[in-house]
Amino acid sequence: MTEVIPAPRSVVAGSGEVRLTAHSQVYAGTETEGVGHWLRTVLRQATGLPLREGRELDDTEGDGIGLQLDPELGPEEYRLVSDWTGVLIEGGSEAGVFWGAQTLRQLLGPDVYRRAPLSRDRTWAAPHVTIEDAPRFRWRGLMLDVARHFMPKDGVLRYLDLMAAHKLNVFHFHLTDDQGWRVEIRRHPRLTETGSWRARTKFGHRASPLWVEKPHGGYYTQDDIREIVAYAADRHITVVPEIDLPGHSQAAIAAYPELGNTDIIDTTALSVWDNWGISANVLAPTDNTLRFYEGVFEEILGLFPSEFVHVGGDECLKDQWRRSPAAQARIKELGLADEDGLQSWFIGHFAKWLSARGRRLIGWDEILDGGLAEGAAVSSWRGYQGGIAAARAGHDVVLCPEQRVYLDHRQDGGADEPVPIGYVRTLEDVYRFEPVPPELTSQEAGHVLGTQANVWTEVMEDHARVDYQTFPRLAAFAEVAWSALPAPGERDFAEFERRMAVHYRRLDALGVAYRPPTGPLPWQQRPGVPGRPIEGPPPNR
Structure with missing residues (x-):
């Protein structure tokens, strides 16, 4: 063969x-x-x-x-x-x-x-x-987080070429988060003037005592985005933008303090977050916030022709809403049960807003909480259960469980693995990932659009670190997303390794700084930089 x-x-x-x-x-x-x-x-x-x-x-x-x-x-x-x-x-x-x-x-x-x-x-x-x-799935995706560590435009174009070489066809572009806003919005210029850079950066996991004491930032102009989208289209890749709300929004609040919960905190004192984790600063549930983000999405729709627009919706800490008299009044006004209902109201508003403009909302599986608008889709990241629930409720789903295809997770248990994060997910582990949960009926499985590997960049300070975490595992993932199963639950890893012996030479020719099968090279290590390893095998489901 x-x-x-x-x-x-x-x-x-x-x-x-x-x-x-x-x-x-x-x-x-x-x-x-x-x-x-x-x-x-x-x-x-x-x-x-x-x-x-x-x-x-x-x-x-x-x-x-x-x-x-x-x-x-x-x-x-x-x-x-x-x-x-x-x-x-x-x-x-x-x-x-x-x-x-x-x-x-x-x-x-x-x-x-x-x-x-x-x-x-x-x-x-x-x-x-x-x-x-022919491909097994219509959605064969890679999510790249450029909010935590910015990747200049040329690096993004390079990753589109790498995706195309592996027959991946959806680029999920994670453009905003607490640590940075990366896309020019002309009606709201401070989103990039203020929100696109931070004064310093945590080096390693958020518990690390180490800092990079220099500003970090960058953003894509609207012409940059048009170039990226056109370059992707020439390679038959769809770019799906992600604009996070109502959580993961501190960079936006730092730029426009009125977006935050101003009745309980001094939002004018906020800056773009320089640490990792989940910020407590979330958007205020006001009409002003809705109008502001409608303006953001109007410009986003003009830049990205994709059917889907990702709104995040994950990890929204609700303590500020619980303490905010204004937020509590909004819950009562809307007739909602609690703060979870308030998040569902946020997501539902934009699901309807996007649908009225011929687009579809997609978000992380927390958007299922409180019910989900018709036509919206789910990125199932906290395991399989969100995907199972979404498919059974008639929603389309993209399977990307953290325990299987989060490529920021460490590739080996060795002490020389750089900034070890999460579970050990080897090349073979990724190769044996099965996106379609067996619990689904054939009709329910029809809602599985496909699958996606996610690259979160908190501990990836440059493109060489992104390469190291992404490859060679993205090659294994690409086969999962494209190739039909030989038989239920069966993939021949030994035969895949035989083909990988040649594929490593392709990656060498492409200049990819992948993790060698024998372990990290000396310059790929990060001695003394604390990570967040999780001991033991990840959950099976």
């Missing part, structure tokens, strides 16, 4: 190879021109071959590449045939053709991922093979 990751549905090997030459051409049929441009660009960079644009499919005969649609295939399904006539990739849509082109790239060898040729006289060849393939 070819060393393709994620594993294709069907592979039939042939006995020869297609060699790319100075005469090879790439033909892109109607509605596949974007894939043709992308493929010629990356192959030209790595091979140095001209790979001219073919005018007819016959131009590819023998040593060329053809791309075209086949309406008989599913939307993201593709067929790749490499034989004596050349390479032909057909897809049910341009997305399907693009995923087939990603597979072809893997077939050409690890050095095809480099940005310049290592040699001008080497042979580039794809084996004769027929591959038929």
Whole structure:
């Protein structure tokens, strides 16, 4: 079998190879021109071959590449045939053709991922093979938290390329939190003028005595966001923005103190939070707050065309609402039972507001508390139970349980693991993750849109640390999200490891600072920086 990751549905090997030459051409049929441009660009960079644009499919005969649609295939399904006539990739849509082109790239060898040729006289060849393939899930996601540690735009574009190389298609962009606001909102300029930077940063877990005593910050202009969204779309990735409310909002309150519970605290004294954890400072349940965030979301909708908009909704501490006469009066006015009902009112307002504009709200599983508006979806993070409850109530769900696919969790129990957080989640653990809870009926399981790996960056101070925590486990996750199960509950990890031996060379060519199978390299360690390890195995469900 070819060393393709994620594993294709069907592979039939042939006995020869297609060699790319100075005469090879790439033909892109109607509605596949974007894939043709992308493929010629990356192959030209790595091979140095001209790979001219073919005018007819016959131009590819023998040593060329053809791309075209086949309406008989599913939307993201593709067929790749490499034989004596050349390479032909057909897809049910341009997305399907693009995923087939990603597979072809893997077939050409690890050095095809480099940005310049290592040699001008080497042979580039794809084996004769027929591959038929389609994804298991429509939502194959990666969440990247840029609020805790900002990732400059070029780093975000790089991660979109890494996602595409692994056939992931949803980029959940966590843009706001207590520790920073990362997107320009023109009608509320202080969100970035004040909210996008903090005076210092905790180094390690929140119990650590260590600090980085320098300002940290950054944000994306609206043009940056447009570029990111367009770059993702060219790679058939949907960008889902997250704007947190009503908790995880201290950066917004620091910028606009009137958003906070001003009747019980002096919100003008707040700054963007420099520590980790969950801030007690939450949004005040006022009409002014609703109007403010409606203005935020109006600009967000103009930047992100995605069906879903994420509103967070998790870890909203309610002590301020309990102590606030204004919040208690609002609970009584609305006829709510308690503070949980007040959070549900917040979420319900924006679910209806987004629905009226043709969008759908999605939030972390706490938004189920108190009932959820029709059409809203759930990111199930506290285990499987939120996903099970959401699916049984008729809501769509994305499974991303902390115990399984939070990639900030440590990869090994060794003492040299940098800033160890949470449970040990090895490459094999992630590979054996099963997104669909067996408790669901087939009808209920139909509400599982897919799955997502989450990268929270409290202890990831730069892109090399993000790489270390994310890879190679994202490769295992990608196979979970894309490839059908060989049989219920069965995946062959030994066979996956065999393919990973080649995939590590692809990651090397891409410049990914992954965790080696033998453990962290000296410069990947963080001796003396306290983490938050949790002893024992994580819960099974």
